Amino acid sequence: MTGSLTIVGLGPGAPELMTPAASQALAQATDLVGYETYVNRVPEREGQKRHISDNREELMRARDALELAETGARVAIVSSGDPGVFAMAAAVYEAIEDGEPAWRQIEITVIPGISAMLAAAARVGAPLGHDFCVISLSDNLKPWELVVKRLEAAAAGDFVIALYNPASKARPWQLRHALDLISQHRPGKTPVIFAQAVSRPEERIEVLPLEEAHGFPTDMRTLVMIGSSATRTLQTAQGTIVYTPRHAELADS
Numbered sequence: 415m416t417g418s419l420t421i422v423g424l425g426p427g428a429p430e431l432m433t434p435a436a437s438q439a440l441a442q443a444t445d446l447v448g449y450e451t452y453v454n455r456v457p458e459r460e461g462q463k464r465h466i467s468d469n470r471e472e473l474m475r476a477r478d479a480l481e482l483a484e485t486g487a488r489v490a491i492v493s494s495g496d497p498g499v500f501a502m503a504a505a506v507y508e509a510i511e512d513g514e515p516a517w518r519q520i521e522i523t524v525i526p527g528i529s530a531m532l533a534a535a536a537r538v539g540a541p542l543g544h545d546f547c548v549i550s551l552s553d554n555l556k557p558w559e560l561v562v563k564r565l566e567a568a569a570a571g572d573f574v575i576a577l578y579n580p581a582s583k584a585r586p587w588q589l590r591h592a593l594d595l596i597s598q599h600r601p602g603k604t605p606v607i608f609a610q611a612v613s614r615p616e617e618r619i620e621v622l623p624l625e626e627a628h629g630f631p632t633d634m635r636t637l638v639m640i641g642s643s644a645t646r647t648l649q650t651a652q653g654t655i656v657y658t659p660r661h662a663e664l665a666d667s
C-alpha cells in the first residue's frame with residue numbers, strides 16, 4: 415500500500431507562527447523526516463519515528479522520505495519557513511522527476527509556512543509594500559555569475575530585494591559584493607534591514623542606511639532586505655519603522 419508525503423513549513427521559529435494546518439499534518443504523521451534543527455522544533459509524539467539528516471543533504475532526504483512513503487508510511491518532511499521557498503518542496507519534486515516511477519503514485523501535499531522575509535518584514539513595518547524580488551545569495555546550486563546577473567536586474571528594476579542565504583563561514587564575501595553592486599543603483603540613505611533569527615529568542619533586527627551597511631556581521635540565520643528608491647523610515651513611539659508605499663514613480667538608476 416502506498417503511503418503519503420506531506421511537506422510541512424514550520425514557519426520562522428516561534429511556535430505561534432506555525433499554522434494549524436502544519437500542526438495537524440505533523441500530528442498525523444507516522445514518520446518525521448528533516449534536518450535536526452527543524453525536527454527538534456516539533457514536539458515528540460509516542461509512536462512517531464524521527465529520521466534526522468544533515469542540512470546539506472536535501473535530495474538524499476527527499477529520496478529517503480519518498481522511499482518511506484512507498485512502503486505505506488504517512489511521512490511528514492519539514493522545512494523552516496515556507497517549504498516552497500529555497501527548501502524541501504522543490505527537492506522532493508526533483509527527486510520524483512529523476513526517481514522511481516512508483517514515486518509518482520504517492521500522494522504529495524505541500525503545507526505552506528510563514529517565510530523568513532514575511533516574518534522579518536512584519537517586525538519592522540511594511541518594507542514589502544510594493545514590488546519586490548527574492549534572491550538567494552548562495553552559489554551552492556547556481557553559479558555566482560547568475561547571482562550577479564539577477565542582482566543587477568533587480569537593482570536596475572528598482573525592486574525591494576530580499577536576500578536569503580546572505581553569508582556563511584564558507585561564503586563571507588558575497589553580501590559585501592551584492593551591497594556594492596546595489597549601491598551603484600540606490601541612494602546611500604536607502605534602508606537595509608538585517609533580520610537575524612526572526613521570532614526566536616535570540617532575534618536581532620537592525621536597520622542601517624545602505625552607505626553604512628557594508629561589513630555588518632551577517633550569518634546563515636539572517637535575512638537581508640534592501641529598500642527600493644521609495645522605501646523610507648518613519649520614527650514612531652515604537653521606534654524606527656521601515657515601509658514601502660503602495661505607489662511608485664519611475665526612478666533614475
Ligand SMILES: C[S@@+](CC[C@H](N)C(=O)[O-])C[C@H]1O[C@@H](n2cnc3c(N)ncnc32)[C@H](O)[C@@H]1O
Nearest residue numbers: 495496499501529530578579611612634636637
Ligand atoms: C535554505 S533558506 C530556507 C528559507 C525558508 N524556507 C523560508 O521560507 O524562510 C535559509 C535562509 O532563510 C533565512 N531564514 C530562515 N529562517 C530565518 C529566521 N528565523 N530569521 C531570519 N532569516 C531566516 C536565512 O536567510 C537563511 O539563510
